[in-house]
Amino acid sequence: xxxxxxxxxxxxxxxxxxxxxxxxxxxxxxxxxxxxxxxxxxxxxxxxxxxxxxxxxxxxxxxxxxxxxxxxxxxxxxxxxxxxxxxxxxxxxxxxxxxxxxxxxxxxxxxxxxxxxxxxxxxxxxxxxxxxxxxxxxxxxxxxxxxxxxxxxxxxxxxxxxxxxxxxxxxxxxx
Numbered sequence: 637x638x639x640x641x642x643x644x645x646x647x648x649x650x651x652x653x654x655x656x657x658x659x660x661x662x663x664x665x666x667x668x669x670x671x672x673x674x675x676x677x678x679x680x681x682x683x684x685x686x687x688x689x690x691x692x693x694x695x696x697x698x699x700x701x702x703x704x705x706x707x708x709x710x711x712x713x714x715x716x717x718x719x720x721x722x723x724x725x726x727x728x729x730x731x732x733x734x735x736x737x738x739x740x741x742x743x744x745x746x747x748x749x750x751x752x753x754x755x756x757x758x759x760x761x762x763x764x765x766x767x768x769x770x771x772x773x774x775x776x777x778x779x780x781x782x783x784x785x786x787x788x789x790x791x792x793x794x795x796x797x798x799x800x801x802x803x804x805x806x807x808x809x810x811x
Contacts, residue, residue: 637655637656637681638655638679638681638682639677639678639679639680639681640655640678640680640715641653641658641676641678642675642676642677642678642723643660643669643675644673644674644676644719645672645673647724649716649724650673652716654715655680676723676729680711683789683790684709684711684735684738684786685707685708685710686708686710686738686739687706687707688705688706688707688793690703690705693705694706694743694746703796704769704793704794704796705794705796706791706792706793707790707791707792708742708777708788708790708791708793709790710738710786710787710788710789711786712785713781713782713787714782714785715785716785717782717783718784721784722734722737722738722785738786741780741781742780742788745780746777749776749777749780750769766794766795769793769794769795772793773791774787774788774789775788776791777791
């Protein structure tokens with residue numbers, strides 16, 4: 637309970653065992669699992685949680701001075717896609733490295749989704765940034781995450797400093 641398993645044989649995904657009890661007959665017969673296979677277990681009862689703070693914010697563009705903070709919770713929605721995206725080339729996956737890859741994927745998806753400050757799309761003001769962020773939903777990341785076997789179940793992204801404070805700081809500097 638609370639786990640799924642990926643059966644790997646000769647670096648190929650042979651089977652996905654979803655949450656529940658499974659009996660694996662080990663051996664070399666027709667319907668047996670070869671002893672040289674391996675199982676990679678993935679937790680289904682806990683998500684992949686990403687947090688962006690002022691110490692490690694999301695920086696969306698060199699044209700944009702605003703930093704974003706917040707959090708995102710993901711689940712493995714399609715185990716085979718997840719395997720082919722993140723695990724296929726790794727004999728023993730490093731969880732920290734995997735988390736960094738997933739974090740980069742989500743940061744890139746946010747950058748593409750929000751489109752702040754590209755050469756074709758000038759950087760919006762603080763109020764517009766805040767408005768776009770408040771309209772974001774987990775489903776907005778689906779197009780970028782689904783091909784990798786992930787789904788976003790919780791998303792909260794904010795500017796590191798509220799727009800009012802930014803405007804106030806500009807007024808104080810100009811006086």
